[in-house]
Amino acid sequence: MKCFVRCFLNLFVLALILAGVSVAIAPLIPDWLSRSDPPQHADAIIVLASDPLRVLEGADLYREGYAETVYLTVPRRLKRALAVEREGVCIPWFEEAGKTILTNHGVPEEAIRTIGKDMRSTYSEAVATRELLGGTAKRIIVTTSPDHVRRTRMIFSDNLPGIEVLVIANRYEEFPREWWKDPDISRYVVLELVQTVFYLIGGRFP
Numbered sequence: 001m002k003c004f005v006r007c008f009l010n011l012f013v014l015a016l017i018l019a020g021v022s023v024a025i026a027p028l029i030p031d032w033l034s035r036s037d038p039p040q041h042a043d044a045i046i047v048l049a050s051d052p053l054r055v056l057e058g059a060d061l062y063r064e065g066y067a068e069t070v071y072l073t074v075p076r077r078l079k080r081a082l083a084v085e086r087e088g089v090c091i092p093w094f095e096e097a098g099k100t101i102l103t104n105h106g107v108p109e110e111a112i113r114t115i116g117k118d119m120r121s122t123y124s125e126a127v128a129t130r131e132l133l134g135g136t137a138k139r140i141i142v143t144t145s146p147d148h149v150r151r152t153r154m155i156f157s158d159n160l161p162g163i164e165v166l167v168i169a170n171r172y173e174e175f176p177r178e179w180w181k182d183p184d185i186s187r188y189v190v191l192e193l194v195q196t197v198f199y200l201i202g203g204r205f206p
Helices: 002-034 053-063 078-085 094-104 122-133 146-159 183-200
Strands: 046-047 071-073 112-119 139-144 164-168
Touching: 002 139, 002 183, 046 053, 046 122, 053 094, 053 112, 053 139, 053 164, 071 094, 071 122, 094 112, 112 122, 122 146, 139 146, 146 164, 146 183
Parallel strands: 046 071, 046 139, 071 112, 139 164
Antiparallel strands: none
16 A cells, blocks of 8 residues: 555656646747748748648749749548538639749749648658659648648658758748647647657658
């Protein structure tokens, strides 16, 4: 019984310590995950799927003169979206919506291209980018959601040797310091932290 009580107290104290650490570092997580690189002129702008809001950042970067070509990565088709489409409800796919948004914001059609097909992860987007631009590009700009910046930088830098990778957080997506108060953002943050650890220990989604 004494051993049980002692173990329980030790676990309780450990839980309190972990809770305290979590409370202390939680407000620091947005800065850690979303810190962007200073934009510089590049050979291409890559907009990662699949949030259309990211395309707005790509359009801004193009109009600001940072590159002459904008690439949209092509994600895999989600089963739920395919099911809705079979019912006659047309949902524009990311690359289709992205092209429309880009042209609406001043990017000419000839400057818009796509990368890959049916990609399911940031890793597959990085590999497809390497296969397309690896022999020609010296520097690229990648834009994505704020919570996704750090992991994107890790994955693209690891998989595009010889290419300078600049990652820019999409300014059109919110990432509040008190992110845990928003159920949607908190879910994305927790998932992002788990995926970052997964990648660091060697996990890959080809």
